[in-house]
Amino acid sequence: MSFKILLLAPDVDPSWPEKIRRAVPGVVVKAFVDPKDAAEDIVDADAAYGTVPPELLARATKLRWICADRAGLGGAWFYDELVKGDVIVTNMRGSYNEHLAGHAVAFLLAFARRFDHYLPQKRWLRGPEMIDLPEKTVLIVGVGGAGGEASKLCAALGMRVLGIDPRVTEPPV
Numbered sequence: 001m002s003f004k005i006l007l008l009a010p011d012v013d014p015s016w017p018e019k020i021r022r023a024v025p026g027v028v029v030k031a032f033v034d035p036k037d038a039a040e041d042i043v044d045a046d047a048a049y050g051t052v053p054p055e056l057l058a059r060a061t062k063l064r065w066i067c068a069d070r071a072g073l074g075g076a077w078f079y080d081e082l083v084k085g086d087v088i089v090t091n092m093r094g095s096y097n098e099h100l101a102g103h104a105v106a107f108l109l110a111f112a113r114r115f116d117h118y119l120p121q122k123r124w125l126r127g128p129e130m131i132d133l134p135e136k137t138v139l140i141v142g143v144g145g146a147g148g149e150a151s152k153l154c155a156a157l158g159m160r161v162l163g164i165d166p167r168v169t170e171p172p173v
Contacts, residue, residue, distance in 0.1 A: 002026050002027060002028050003024070003026070003027050003028070003046050003047070004027070004028040004029075004030075004041070004044060004045045004046050004047075004062075005020065005027060005028070005029050005030075005045065005046065005047045005048070005049065006029075006030055006031075006032065006038050006041055006042060006045045006047070006048045006049070006050075007029065007030070007031040007032065007048075007049050007050060008032050008035040008038055008048050008049065008050030008051055008052060008056075009049060009050035009051070009069040010033045010034070012031050012049075012050070012069075014031075016029075016031065017029040017030070017031050035050065035051055035052065035053055035056055036053070036055075036056070038056060039055075039056065039059060042056050042057075042059050042060045042063065043059055043060065043061055043062075044061065044062050045060060045062060045063055046062055046063065046064055046065070047063070047064065047065040047066070047067070048063060048065070048066045048067070049066075049067045049069060050067075050068070050069045051068070051069070051076075051077075052066050052082070054079050054081055054082070057081050057082060057085070057087070058081065060087075063087050064086075064087060064088065065087065065088045065089075065090070066082075066087055066088070066089045066090070067089075067090050067091070067092070068089065068090065068091040068092065069092065070091060070092055071091055071092050071093045071094070071095065071096055071100075071145070071146070072091070072093075073089075073091055077089070093145060094145050096145075096146065097145040097146045097148070097149045098149055100146035100149070100150075101146050101147075101148075101149030101150035101152075101153055102149075102153070104146070104150045105150055105153045105154065105157075108133070108138070108154070109133070111131075112130060112131040112132075112133050113130050113131075114128050114129075114130050133154075133157050133158065133159050134157060134158030134159065135158060135159070135160065136159050136160070137159065137160040137161075137162060138151075138154045138159050138160070138161055138162070139162045139163070139164070140154070140161060140162070140163040140164075141163075141164055141165075142164075142165050143163035143164070143165045144165060144167065147163065147165065148163075151163055
């Protein structure tokens with residue numbers, strides 16, 4: 001008896017199915033760009049990575065686990081059949097913290113240096129005043145994983161960091 005995993009995300013790396021098969025001998029892995037194309041395969045799937053819409057979940061007779069392909073799950077994930085069912089749902093929380101924080105701070109630096117003004121000109125001429133970030137105050141809304149990492153990067157730039165989050169009780173810095 002084999003274990004069957006469906007990859008239901010449009011941006012799944014094409015090398016993943018083979019890598020998973022090598023890592024877990026005997027596992028059956030199938031990838032779908034559009035989850036709706038997995039209607040036949042979901043019937044006997046044990047696990048899925050990505051979004052499982054209600055009409056697909058209704059066909060799943062063996063599904064025990066869904067790993068969301070993102071950190072945060074929006075309202076579309078919380079439909080009645082999934083919430084009231086026995087399928088375990090996990091997410092990628094924590095997997096992208098450094099990546100997201102670096103991306104956010106890169107944008108902060110780009111805007112502070114007025115790249116929005118200079119890049120279209122393709123030259124560096126006198127223009128709007130740039131913002132020096134040391135000693136400036138930044139507010140991080142949500143200082144959990146990615147927000148906590150962003151607050152550390154902002155602090156390393158000499159910024160005064162304020163953070164708000166209803167769930168975090170310890171400061172990340």
